[in-house]
Amino acid sequence: MELISKYFPQLTDSQKNQFQMLQELYEDWNLKINVVSRKDIDELYLRHVLHSLGIAKIQPFLPGSKILDVGTGGGFPGIPLAILYPEVQFHLVDSIGKKIKVVEEVVEGLQLKNVKATNARVEDVSGKYDFIVSRAVAQMETFVHWVNDKIAKKSLHERKNGILYLKGGDLTEELKVYKNATVFPLYDFFEEDFYETKSVVYLPLKYKG
Numbered sequence: 001m002e003l004i005s006k007y008f009p010q011l012t013d014s015q016k017n018q019f020q021m022l023q024e025l026y027e028d029w030n031l032k033i034n035v036v037s038r039k040d041i042d043e044l045y046l047r048h049v050l051h052s053l054g055i056a057k058i059q060p061f062l063p064g065s066k067i068l069d070v071g072t073g074g075g076f077p078g079i080p081l082a083i084l085y086p087e088v089q090f091h092l093v094d095s096i097g098k099k100i101k102v103v104e105e106v107v108e109g110l111q112l113k114n115v116k117a118t119n120a121r122v123e124d125v126s127g128k129y130d131f132i133v134s135r136a137v138a139q140m141e142t143f144v145h146w147v148n149d150k151i152a153k154k155s156l157h158e159r160k161n162g163i164l165y166l167k168g169g170d171l172t173e174e175l176k177v178y179k180n181a182t183v184f185p186l187y188d189f190f191e192e193d194f195y196e197t198k199s200v201v202y203l204p205l206k207y208k209g
């Protein structure tokens with residue numbers, strides 16, 4: 001938990017409390033429905049919570065904006081971002097029902113009012129969003145194919161609407177067709193070794209009516 005305050009020193013008491021509660025909520029729900037590996041539960045804040053918040057270091061979200069988290073699993077990156085930005089609307093989608101069940105329980109446990117969770121394949125979700133976030137779901141080409149009709153026309157942020165994807169390793173091959181993609185290394189923000197190979201990939205997408 002200190003790890004979160006170290007990099008996000010402006011949290012309110014209520015946010016700190018919500019971040020604190022994550023450990024117990026995930027431990028409890030993981031016993032009933034296994035969504036996070038044992039090793040990852042032990043390092044929840046380093047590997048899941050802070051990693052999710054890496055997106056906020058690259059792109060802070062403005063009040064009133066709408067964010068889609070594709071293949072959220074147990075709620076990453078969507079839940080930590082929803083705690084950080086209570087005035088932003090988050091839609092968390094996963095094709096596996098039991099994962100969405102965990103998300104709903106965590107949302108209720110934290111009393112988050114800005115999260116909607118849907119059990120569906122993202123291809124079947126309609127709606128328009130400022131940014132689409134994700135981690136560990138699909139190769140960029142497949143992902144773009146799934147989401148490129150879900151971008152809002154108007155950009156509220158200075159940066160154009162698009163995808164913010166948490167990726168690891170060498171992305172040269174995967175991103176070679178995306179000349180307008182930008183890779184932001186998270187090691188520039190977080191000094192822990194875990195982040196040495198982690199990045200946020202930003203890909204602007206055009207509105208499709």
Ligand SMILES: C[S@@+](CC[C@H](N)C(=O)[O-])C[C@H]1O[C@@H](n2cnc3c(N)ncnc32)[C@H](O)[C@@H]1O
Pocket residue numbers: 070071072073074075076077093094095096099120121122123134135136137
């Ligand atoms: C490896 S998990 C990652 C979960 C979470 N994003 C994380 O990083 O902890 C991939 C998730 O993507 C979901 N998924 C895969 N394809 C999907 C699709 N087309 N629509 C919605 N969810 C999908 C799977 O059900 C699974 O929960």
